Amino acid sequence: NAGVTQTPKFQVLKTGQSMTLQCAQDMNHNSMYWYRQDPGMGLRLIYYSASEGTTDKGEVPNGYNVSRLNKREFSLRLESAAPSQTSVYFCASSPGHSTGGETQYFGPGTRLLVL
């Protein structure tokens, strides 16, 4: 099992460009999450999907959109990138939302630089 995979690993964008970060998990988990990590800030939740067909905002959703494509895949889209979105983005999954949400499995991350 690959666990949680993310593509791309690195990306450089110019201000105003758009891109989609892809995430997939093969653990048959119900819940999936997108975080950003900035130096000294820990992990901050952008959006999450408690189950297939649902998505909800997290702590820092502005400037992002998400799509839960199916049970395996959860993508994050930046419509018009800004330098403030330079960060490391992590996707995670967990067995369930109401039970098992405390144990999250993380992908390797996408390092994004917006110029």
Add this chain to the structure above:
Amino acid sequence: GQSLEQPSEVTAVEGAIVQINCTYQTSGFYGLSWYQQHDGGAPTFLSYNALDGLEETGRFSSFLSRSDSYGYLLLQELQMKDSASYFCAVRPGYSTLTFGKGTMLLVSP
């Protein structure tokens, strides 16, 4: 909302024992998790406490006191590979995890 406090950095030597504290304020509480992250890597789950007391997993133990809104991660027989950042995270009810800002542990020979 939720807020968590943990030290920004802790240093120790190989073979020693180190404790990383975490205090939290949250409107609802179902448990406290701990995650480890090596530099450049992904966070990995270490432990979860839903009830008061000590949970032991090998060299790592985690403690929770719900009445004091306090927990800690105890690392024994420290090894160089334990040098990493450690995050506590609260689960405020049937919702997501809120992470602390992390504690960088530096283990020296």
